[in-house]
Every structure is written in C-alpha cells, then in structure tokens.
Amino acid sequence: MISALKRFLIGRPLKSNELGEQKLNKTKALAILSSDALSSVAYGPEQILIVLVTIGAAAFWYSIPIAVGVLILLTALILSYRQIIFAYPHGGGAYVVSKNNLGVNPGLIAGGSLLVDYILTVAVSVSAGTDAITSAFPTLHKFNVEIAIVFVILITILNLRGVTESASILAYPVYLFVFALFILIGVGIYNILTGGVSPELHPKIGTPVTGISLFILLRAFASGSSALTGVEAISNAIPNFKDPAPNNASKTLMMMGALLAILFSGIIYLAYYYGITPRAEVTVVSQIAEETFGRNFMYFFIQGTTALILILAANTGYSAFPLLAVNLAKDKFIPRMFLIRGDRLGYSNGIIILAVTSIILIIAFQAETEHLIPLYAIGVFIPFTLSQTGMIVKWIREKPQGWLPKLIINTIGAMISFIVTMMFFLTKFSQVWSVLVFLPIILFVFYRIRKHYEAVGDQLRLTTCEPLMAIEGNVLIVPVAGMTNVVANSINYAKSLSQDQIIAVYVSFERDDEKNFEEKWKKWQPDVRLVTLHSHYRSIINPLTKFVDTIEHKASDANYRVTVIIPQFIPKKGWHNILHNQSSLLIRASLLFRRNVIITTVPYHLKK
Structure with missing residues (x-):
C-alpha cells in the first residue's frame, strides 16, 4: 500500500540513463530558479519606503x-556570477569559489549560510504567500500554519x-506574475x-529633506x-x-x-x-495596482499572481539546496546521504530534509516569519x-587574458555587498x-562530521595498521521462547554452521517454568545444550x-567469535506486526553495539 501511494504521488522510478531527460532548458530553468529573486519585487521596493517614511x-x-544603487549592485552580482558559472561549471557557487580561493573556513561559512x-x-x-491568501479571506487566518504546511508538502x-x-x-x-507586472508597469507609465x-502626488527629485x-x-x-x-x-x-x-x-x-531590473525599477518608479506610502495592512504593489486599475479583475489578477509567486519562491530553495548539499557532502562536511539520487533522479534526501526543517520553522514561528527577513537577507x-x-x-592569482575588467566588476560587487552586510x-x-x-555552531558540526568520515576511512582501509583478529571458530547462542517451528527453524540453521558450539538460552520468570522447559527440551533437542536464566x-x-x-569474554580468549542467532517470525501482512511484542527486535537492538558479537536473524514466514 505504501509503495502504491509512493508511485501515485511521485511517479514511476526512472533509470539512471534517463538523467539527461531530467535536465532543464532555459525557459523552465528561468521559472524555477528565478522565482525567489523575482518574488522579491513584491517586497524589496517596499522595504526602501519603510525606512524613508521615518523621515517623512x-x-x-x-x-x-537608492534604486539606482541597488541596480548597480545587481549588475555587479549578475556579471560576477556569470564569471563564476564559467569558472566553476560543475556548480557549487559561493561555497566552491570561497573554498578554492579563500580557504576551507570561508567556504564553509558561505556554504553554511546558504x-x-x-x-x-x-x-x-x-x-x-499564505498571508496574502488569508488577507483576502480573513476567516482562514487562524489556519495560517496548517495552510503553509500544506503548501510546503505540495511543493515537496x-x-x-x-x-x-x-x-x-x-x-x-x-510567467503569469511577470506578465501581470509588465501590464501593471506598462499601464502605469x-x-x-x-x-x-497628478504630478502633485510626489515630491520633486532634489527637494531638500x-x-x-x-x-x-x-x-x-x-x-x-x-x-x-x-x-x-x-550558479x-x-x-x-x-x-x-x-x-x-x-x-x-x-x-x-x-x-529583475525592469520589474524592480518599474515598481519603484510607480510607487x-x-x-x-507603505501601510501595514496593504502592500505597495497592491496600492499601485488599485491606483492603476481600481478594484477590478486586473487588480485581483495581480494580487493572485503575487501570492502565487511568493509561495513558489520556495522552489528556488528546493532547486539549489540539494545541489549545494551535494558539494558539501562530496567534501565530507555533511552526511553522505545527500549524494544519493532518488527514484526520480533528484537528490530526494536533500529535498525532504529541506521540507522538514522548513515546516519546523513555520510551526515554531506560527507562520509569522516577517522578522526572519533580515536574517534571510x-x-x-x-x-x-x-x-x-x-x-x-582568483583573478589576481591567475591573471588570465582580460582579467582586469573582471577584477573591477568583482571588486565593486564585493565592496557593495560588504557595505550591505x-x-x-x-x-x-x-x-x-x-x-x-x-x-560557529555550523562550522563545528561540519568539522565533526568530516573528522568522523576521516576516522572511518582510516579504519576501513586494507592498509590499516590495526591487525584483524584471527577467528578459530564460532559459539552460537540461540535465544528461545518456547518449542515452536520458529525455534526449530533457527536451531536447524545453527546446526548447519556448527554441531558442537550451540547454546540455546531460555529466560524464565517463574522457577517452575524452568524445570518444565528443561525436561521438555531434553526430549525435543537432546543434542543441543540448554541454559536457563531466571529473571x-x-x-x-x-x-x-x-x-x-x-560467553563473549571467555570465547575471545580462545579466538572464538560469538554469534547470536535470533528466531523471528514474519507475519503475512505488515499490520499484523503491531499485534506482537517484537522481542526479537529488542534483543537485536540491545546487542547491536557489542564489539565482538555477531547478530543473525533467521526469519520464519507465516502463511496465513
């Protein structure tokens, strides 16, 4: 049932050789990778006016x-990231650039920040986006958190x-959002x-303040x-x-x-x-749309597409987070599970982790994350x-042909970005x-993960200096709860491995049970030693x-290994498991971290 639901929601698994079909053309890439940047047009100009209104x-x-300054920074960033794309064509963006040119720590700061x-x-x-929807339908406001979580799940x-x-x-x-704003800006101009x-609505440029x-x-x-x-x-x-x-x-x-330049400058100019004047209850884009069209279809079309783009801006995170995680995982700074492609050839672990952490944030802040925007920026x-x-x-060190203009672009971008920071x-x-x-916490975690992987690698190499223990034989321990087909199946398996070193162990809660069980065992399995333990x-x-x-302590002195063979019956239907106490799983979990103990589960499949 779970497998069928997964197929319905996600689709059939794709073969590895179908990876090329999962690549994006420019039209689709522009939509899903630009949604975050383009959506900021809905609140970026407003942020400028919110500061200026404190003066009047x-x-x-x-x-x-100020908008001209933002456009200069945008130009520097676009030209710089264009250079990064060609200099580092395998992706990684700021993380790879910083790590390769400034060192590991700056690279990890960039990667962790992103x-x-x-x-x-x-x-x-x-x-x-949820706020935009519930503002239009106030009765839904109390369900902000639930609606936001549903949107995250759908995008995931x-x-x-x-x-x-x-x-x-x-x-x-x-593209509907872009189309709507082009109409708004065009009609407004x-x-x-x-x-x-009326030109009386705004102060003239150069007015003393x-x-x-x-x-x-x-x-x-x-x-x-x-x-x-x-x-x-x-990038x-x-x-x-x-x-x-x-x-x-x-x-x-x-x-x-x-x-982004056209939409941002257009909204700023119209505003x-x-x-x-920015107001708490109405966005700047909403005010411009109302002034331009009134409360008609176009107004609601612009508001609807704005709400959609704000929600879908999240998709930029879904596109970039897994790929950045891949680069960090390749360098062993985060778990290797981020390198694994899912059924549909996407890095599904990164997508799921992103969704889970985002939902935690939404719940923690009750979907009121306005004060996170500065942290976000x-x-x-x-x-x-x-x-x-x-x-x-990089340019100063390598000095390739035509490096001086590139250096100037990056210097301007670095200076302005530093000032903004x-x-x-x-x-x-x-x-x-x-x-x-x-x-600092993220850097500490990165280095701890890297240290763990390095330690694991040192111990797994065949050239390791730690000698492997010689194994002379096996002591087989079979926990038994009764005399059943499940136990008989496990005893037979144990006998196939060794005829002499088999110990069946029975744990009793009552003394009378011990004696009765021992007598029955001698008749049933006389050639298998039984040890009864009272709890x-x-x-x-x-x-x-x-x-x-x-037993392990005694066996290790003789270069013997202890193998615990756990009998376990497997119900025909998965939900039947909740009807049983799963003692075999508890035993396995308790013994799993014993250094010199091998654990083997022998399944016995029930037919009805």
Whole structure:
C-alpha cells in the first residue's frame, strides 16, 4: 500500500540513463530558479519606503537614487556570477569559489549560510504567500500554519517527482506574475505619460529633506537590497541545465537579471510617482495596482499572481539546496546521504530534509516569519561578499587574458555587498545577531562530521595498521521462547554452521517454568545444550545480554567469535506486526553495539 501511494504521488522510478531527460532548458530553468529573486519585487521596493517614511513623505524621492544603487549592485552580482558559472561549471557557487580561493573556513561559512538561507527561503516565502491568501479571506487566518504546511508538502511532492516535471507545472505561475507586472508597469507609465496621474502626488527629485543622513540612506539601500536574494541560485544549480550547461546557465542568469531590473525599477518608479506610502495592512504593489486599475479583475489578477509567486519562491530553495548539499557532502562536511539520487533522479534526501526543517520553522514561528527577513537577507549577502572576494583573489592569482575588467566588476560587487552586510548588522542587530551564534555552531558540526568520515576511512582501509583478529571458530547462542517451528527453524540453521558450539538460552520468570522447559527440551533437542536464566525483574534483555557478555569474554580468549542467532517470525501482512511484542527486535537492538558479537536473524514466514 505504501509503495502504491509512493508511485501515485511521485511517479514511476526512472533509470539512471534517463538523467539527461531530467535536465532543464532555459525557459523552465528561468521559472524555477528565478522565482525567489523575482518574488522579491513584491517586497524589496517596499522595504526602501519603510525606512524613508521615518523621515517623512518628502524623502520618498530618494527611493530613485537608492534604486539606482541597488541596480548597480545587481549588475555587479549578475556579471560576477556569470564569471563564476564559467569558472566553476560543475556548480557549487559561493561555497566552491570561497573554498578554492579563500580557504576551507570561508567556504564553509558561505556554504553554511546558504544552507540556512534556503531553509529560510522556503519558510518565509510560503508564510508570506499564505498571508496574502488569508488577507483576502480573513476567516482562514487562524489556519495560517496548517495552510503553509500544506503548501510546503505540495511543493515537496512536486520536486520529488523530478526537476522537469516540477518545472513544467511551476513555470506557469511565475510567467503569469511577470506578465501581470509588465501590464501593471506598462499601464502605469502610460497613465503618467498621458497625464492620468497628478504630478502633485510626489515630491520633486532634489527637494531638500530635513533629517536625512547618510546612515538613513545606507539603511534604506541595505533594506532594498533584500530584493537581490536568490540571484546566486543559478550558479549553484548548473548541473540541472541541459548541455552546454554553462552557456545555458549564463543566458538564464542574464535574463533573470534583466527581468529583475525592469520589474524592480518599474515598481519603484510607480510607487514614487503615485506617492505611495507603505501601510501595514496593504502592500505597495497592491496600492499601485488599485491606483492603476481600481478594484477590478486586473487588480485581483495581480494580487493572485503575487501570492502565487511568493509561495513558489520556495522552489528556488528546493532547486539549489540539494545541489549545494551535494558539494558539501562530496567534501565530507555533511552526511553522505545527500549524494544519493532518488527514484526520480533528484537528490530526494536533500529535498525532504529541506521540507522538514522548513515546516519546523513555520510551526515554531506560527507562520509569522516577517522578522526572519533580515536574517534571510544577511544569510545570502555573506556568501555574496565571500564569493566576490574569492573571485578577486582568483583573478589576481591567475591573471588570465582580460582579467582586469573582471577584477573591477568583482571588486565593486564585493565592496557593495560588504557595505550591505555591515548595514544589516548595524541597523538590525537585534534580528540578525543569531548569525554570529549559528555560523560557529555550523562550522563545528561540519568539522565533526568530516573528522568522523576521516576516522572511518582510516579504519576501513586494507592498509590499516590495526591487525584483524584471527577467528578459530564460532559459539552460537540461540535465544528461545518456547518449542515452536520458529525455534526449530533457527536451531536447524545453527546446526548447519556448527554441531558442537550451540547454546540455546531460555529466560524464565517463574522457577517452575524452568524445570518444565528443561525436561521438555531434553526430549525435543537432546543434542543441543540448554541454559536457563531466571529473571527477577521480568526482563528478557538484561539476563540475556549479561550471559552473552560472559560467553563473549571467555570465547575471545580462545579466538572464538560469538554469534547470536535470533528466531523471528514474519507475519503475512505488515499490520499484523503491531499485534506482537517484537522481542526479537529488542534483543537485536540491545546487542547491536557489542564489539565482538555477531547478530543473525533467521526469519520464519507465516502463511496465513
């Protein structure tokens, strides 16, 4: 039944040679890898105005030069990540660049920051999209957490079905959002050019503003730069592209940059010209749409596609998190299970872990993750800064042909990214201080995992200096609970291995049971030695493990190994297991970590 449900939800398993069919073309890749960056248009411009409104509406004209600064940073990042795509065509993005050029620790800081950032991407995006839906239907507000979890599960199932299938479905809402905003910006600019919008609604550019300062402007710039989260996702996901992967990834990145620049600057310009003031209950995009179209179909179309893109922004995390995890797992800094492809050739373990951790965050913060947005933004600007710096080191060290313009691009990107990072720390320290705690913890965990894998590797090599113990023979211990076909099956198996060193062990709770069982055993299996153990506390495990330890100690002196053969019957139907006490599983679990004890389960399959 479970297998049938899995097939229904995820689809049939794919052969390894079908991997090429799971690669993305540019159209689908643009949709699923740009959803995070494009969705930030819905809140990035608003973040600038929220800072400027503290000075007054007269300061809103500063949103235009601040937006120009954001676009300069976007250009530097796009050009830089384009260089990263060709320099590191196997993916890994900021982690690989930082590790190769700045060292392991900076690489792990970048990688760890991005892993956490992708988890936050899913939690924040889904929660924001849920808020947009429940704002339209207030009666659903009390179910925010449940709705957000359902969305996470649906997106997870889509991604488990494979990259191309999820892209085929999720591409439509992304392109609908882009289409809706192009209409909004186009009609808005047409209204402005035809005099449909009064120029009195906004302050003129250059109007003197009392109380404005460089600190306020930098703070607004840093807040607006949150619109650039997700720009790095394409460089992490190069292996998902059809060949030639670097060329296709580069073209997709440039297209994403162009779309983001047009949409971001268009919303900023309309918000300025319309004199939009940010309000807690209504988003800036909603106000612009209402001013442009009124409360008609187009207004609700724009709001609906905005809600969808906010939810589907989570898909960028699902695309980039597993591939980043693969690079970290290859270097043995996280568990190797992240290297395994699932039935549909996706890295399903990474997808599932991302979903589970995101759901935990949603529950912990009751789907109200607004105060996580600064943490979410700084989690990506730290890797931005490190990757740009890493590329600076690469160009200075290698000096390839035409390296000077590339160096200038990366230097500008690194400086601006560093300024944004510092501004987040200075202006929102109460919300981002946890970065200073979790990054050292993540590094500690990475190194502990790496140390474990290195220790395991040293011990598993044939060249290890630790000599293997010579084995002269086996002592076979068979725990028995009665005289049944299950026990007879296990005794016969034990006899096939050894005729002399077999010990059957029976644990009794009553003295009378011991004598009765011994008498019956002598008649049933006279050639197999029986040891009866009395349990004062009605426990099978404690007396049995003490007996095994005693035999193991004596056997090791003679270079003998102890093998515990556990009889176990297997019911015909899986649900029948809950009707039995599973003593065999408990015995196995209690003996599993005994150093020189081998455990063998002999199954006896029931037929009805």
